[in-house]
Structures are given as structure tokens and as C-alpha cells.
Amino acid sequence: MKIRRLSGLHAQPGRWTRIILALLPLLLLVALYAVASQIRLADNPHDKLMPGFGKMADAFWRxxxxxxxxxxxxxxxxxxxxxxxxxxxxxxxxxxxxxxxxxxxxxxxxxxxxxxxxxxxxxxxxxxxxxxxxxxxxxxxxxxxxxxxxxxxxxxxxxxxxxxxxxxxxxxxxxxxxxxxxxxxxxxxxxxxxxxxxxxxxxxxxxxxxxxxxxxxxxxxxxxxxxxxxxxxxxxxxxxxxxxxxxxxxxxxxxxxxxxxxxxxxxxxxxxxxx
The missing domain is CATH 1.10.3720.10 (MetI-like)
Structure with missing residues (x-):
């Protein structure tokens, strides 16, 4: 079985590896926002700067x-x-x-x-x-x-x-x-x-x-x-x-x-x- 290289100039990531690598930064960004929003809302439930995903989903649906x-x-x-x-x-x-x-x-x-x-x-x-x-x-x-x-x-x-x-x-x-x-x-x-x-x-x-x-x-x-x-x-x-x-x-x-x-x-x- 051929092992693909994942680093270096001659890296050859497979299809699913490329998909995971593409999604990973987006998921990390979403997770970072979720944590920051939760912290702000815990201090101030009426905070408008970083609303929760539920509130944004309700507004978008409306x-x-x-x-x-x-x-x-x-x-x-x-x-x-x-x-x-x-x-x-x-x-x-x-x-x-x-x-x-x-x-x-x-x-x-x-x-x-x-x-x-x-x-x-x-x-x-x-x-x-x-x-x-x-x-x-x-x-x-x-x-x-x-x-x-x-x-x-x-x-x-x-x-x-x-x-x-x-x-x-x-x-x-x-x-x-x-x-x-x-x-x-x-x-x-x-x-x-x-x-x-x-x-x-x-x-x-x-x-x-x-x-x-x-x-x-x-x-x-x-x-x-x-x-x-x-x-x-x-x-x-x-x-x-x-x-x-x-x-x-x-x-x-x-x-x-x-x-x-x-x-x-x-x-x-x-x-x-x-x-």
C-alpha cells in the first residue's frame, strides 16, 4: 500500500484528505466564534456584538x-x-x-x-x-x-x-x-x-x-x-x-x-x- 506524503514540496494528499484539510480551518473559525460568543453572552445576555447561532438563524429565517x-x-x-x-x-x-x-x-x-x-x-x-x-x-x-x-x-x-x-x-x-x-x-x-x-x-x-x-x-x-x-x-x-x-x-x-x-x-x- 502506497503511503501518501502529507508535508513538504512533494506532498500528495488524497481526495478525502484535501476535503478534511479544506474544512478544518472553517470548522475551527466557527468553533472559535461559538466559544467567544458564549463567553460574551454569559457576561451580558443582551450583547449584540457576537450573537449566538440560534439568534442569527432565527433572523435569517425571518x-x-x-x-x-x-x-x-x-x-x-x-x-x-x-x-x-x-x-x-x-x-x-x-x-x-x-x-x-x-x-x-x-x-x-x-x-x-x-x-x-x-x-x-x-x-x-x-x-x-x-x-x-x-x-x-x-x-x-x-x-x-x-x-x-x-x-x-x-x-x-x-x-x-x-x-x-x-x-x-x-x-x-x-x-x-x-x-x-x-x-x-x-x-x-x-x-x-x-x-x-x-x-x-x-x-x-x-x-x-x-x-x-x-x-x-x-x-x-x-x-x-x-x-x-x-x-x-x-x-x-x-x-x-x-x-x-x-x-x-x-x-x-x-x-x-x-x-x-x-x-x-x-x-x-x-x-x-x-x-
Missing amino acids: LATEPDRRSGEILLWMDTLASLSRLGIGMALSAVLGLLIGLNTALFPTLRAALNPLLTVLSIIPPLTLLPILFIVFGVGEEAKVMLIFIGTVFVISRDIHLATRAIPHEQIIKALTLGATQLGVVYRVVLPQIMPRLINTTRLTLGAAWLFLIAAEAVASTDGLGYRIYLVRRYLAMDVIIPYVAWITLLGFTMDWLLRLTVRWVYPWHDRDA
Whole structure:
């Protein structure tokens, strides 16, 4: 029987070992919170800073099942739908435009010379500093929130796609042109399929930043959304609502990341083998 190494540069943990190692830090964090919460509640049963798991579960269940008295909507699902709609539209626009910019600037030298300096300057601007400008230009509606997500992620995606495209062997392009392919055919039939897995992975990596921009925009000016709800109840020190909402956002982000990973694995199985 082969004994797998569990430490060192050549460690080879098995599948179940990897699962246990992945869950262990999370379980330790939950246990640490439970102990700290119990200590605080023993000193002060009305402590709001670290509510017990039972109180947080009751608050989450209420938000997920009971209609709001004023609006008649179930708050958790209304906020989730609003936030995911903004995030989805912003990331879709960012992925499409980032792909087109990165792909074409990498393959066409004239376009690269014209746009790269501008894109470099724009990518340096901190997106959150543009939030007041976006609210002035687009108002406090959906457009400003979507634009913040778009501006905050499009340049990261375009620059990563640009680098990935430049890394493709130039011999492929020469061979395709020699065999009669048009220039646009080379871009969208030879290079694009090789870049699509990289686009999905880059989109995965920018989801964290996109969530940050979404929460910031909803906190400043919104009437619904996960970020709006967190900043609304913070004035009441409602940690029994804030912590479950943060956990819910984390679960949504993890699920989106997992689905994108599965998409690459199923649609582009050759990419995992090459990697």
C-alpha cells in the first residue's frame, strides 16, 4: 500500500484528505466564534456584538420567509435578486468589452499603439473614487451601480486577455494566414477559442472586486440589495442580520466561482489538461 506524503514540496494528499484539510480551518473559525460568543453572552445576555447561532438563524429565517410589513416583499430574496442583477449585467458587459479590447489590441499593432497608453492610465484610477461622478452623471439608479462594477473590472480583464493573447505562438497566426484565413478569421476563429477559458478564469478572479464595488454602490445610494440591507441595519447594531448576510454573500460568491470553474472543465476540457 502506497503511503501518501502529507508535508513538504512533494506532498500528495488524497481526495478525502484535501476535503478534511479544506474544512478544518472553517470548522475551527466557527468553533472559535461559538466559544467567544458564549463567553460574551454569559457576561451580558443582551450583547449584540457576537450573537449566538440560534439568534442569527432565527433572523435569517425571518428575512428569508416572512414578508416585510411595509413592502410585502421577502427581503432576503428581493435583495439577492437586485444585487445579482446588477452584478450579472456589470460583469457581462465587462467580460464582453474586456475580451474585445484585449484580443484586438494584442493582435493589431496599430490598435495597440493607439489604445494601450489610454487603457493603462484608466486602469490606474481607483474605481471607488469615480463613484460620486457616476452618481452625478447617471443618477442614483441602476446605471451608476452597473457602471461602477463595469469600470472596476473591465480593465483587469482586458489587460489579462491582452497578455494571454500575446503569449499565443505567432506561428499559429502565420500558418492560418498561409492557409488562406482572413485577418478577422484568425482573430475570431483561431485565437478566440483558445482565449475563452482564460476569459472565464479571469472573470472568476475579478468577482471579488465586483462584489466590493457592488456593496459600496448599494451602501451609498440604494433602496434594495444585500449591501443596502447590511448598511441599513448597522445603525441598530443588528449583528444577527449582518453576519448571516455576509455569510450569504460569501456563499453566493463561492457558488458563482464554482459554476465558472465547472464551465471551463466541461466546455473546454483540453484547457485543464494543458494546464
